[in-house]
Amino acid sequence: MSTLKESADNLLDFLHRNENDRGVMADLRCGFSPAREYRAWPHIAPWCELNRDWSRLPIQTVCAAFATQPLTAEQGNLGTTVRELAPSWDKEGLASFEGRFRRLLTCDNMYELCRMIPHVIRAAKAKNIAVNHRKLFCDICLWERSNVKIDWAAAYWGVAANKNAAPSKGGRS
Numbered sequence: 001m002s003t004l005k006e007s008a009d010n011l012l013d014f015l016h017r018n019e020n021d022r023g024v025m026a027d028l029r030c031g032f033s034p035a036r037e038y039r040a041w042p043h044i045a046p047w048c049e050l051n052r053d054w055s056r057l058p059i060q061t062v063c064a065a066f067a068t069q070p071l072t073a074e075q076g077n078l079g080t081t082v083r084e085l086a087p088s089w090d091k092e093g094l095a096s097f098e099g100r101f102r103r104l105l106t107c108d109n110m111y112e113l114c115r116m117i118p119h120v121i122r123a124a125k126a127k128n129i130a131v132n133h134r135k136l137f138c139d140i141c142l143w144e145r146s147n148v149k150i151d152w153a154a155a156y157w158g159v160a161a162n163k164n165a166a167p168s169k170g171g172r173s
Helices: 004-018 022-032 041-047 053-068 078-088 091-105 110-126 133-142 148-157
Strands: none
Touching: 004 022, 004 041, 004 053, 004 133, 022 041, 022 053, 041 053, 053 110, 053 133, 078 091, 078 110, 078 133, 078 148, 091 110, 091 148, 110 133, 133 148
């Protein structure tokens, strides 16, 4: 039995081997669409149990994410990606995008999460921001059993994310 990290590495190897195959990438992008997700299934079947959401959804989502935005980061998580997207929005757009990120953090289960992730990935593609696909796979798999939400929030709002911000002056108001 392979570990989650080994599964992620094997999946990413598959994606990198096929990233120049336009047909495969087009089929994998369909994984974001409930009406067309079946087109991704022949490609992801070796990696999961298609009839089990808990097995299929992380792989289908990460494959669709990679096919949509193949620019891959080696560090960070989806919170990091959203933080990098934030400066590119005007004030009104930032409020709307942050609302989507907050909505992402309210997802109770993997199914709901996987339906929300495409918005972030498409925005990352539009702004040429890299995504850590390996970490995304692991985070989706662990969504209901770990502190992934807290890790994403910390990457977006945390002190390390705001290290260049000027410290606030004075005490409490």
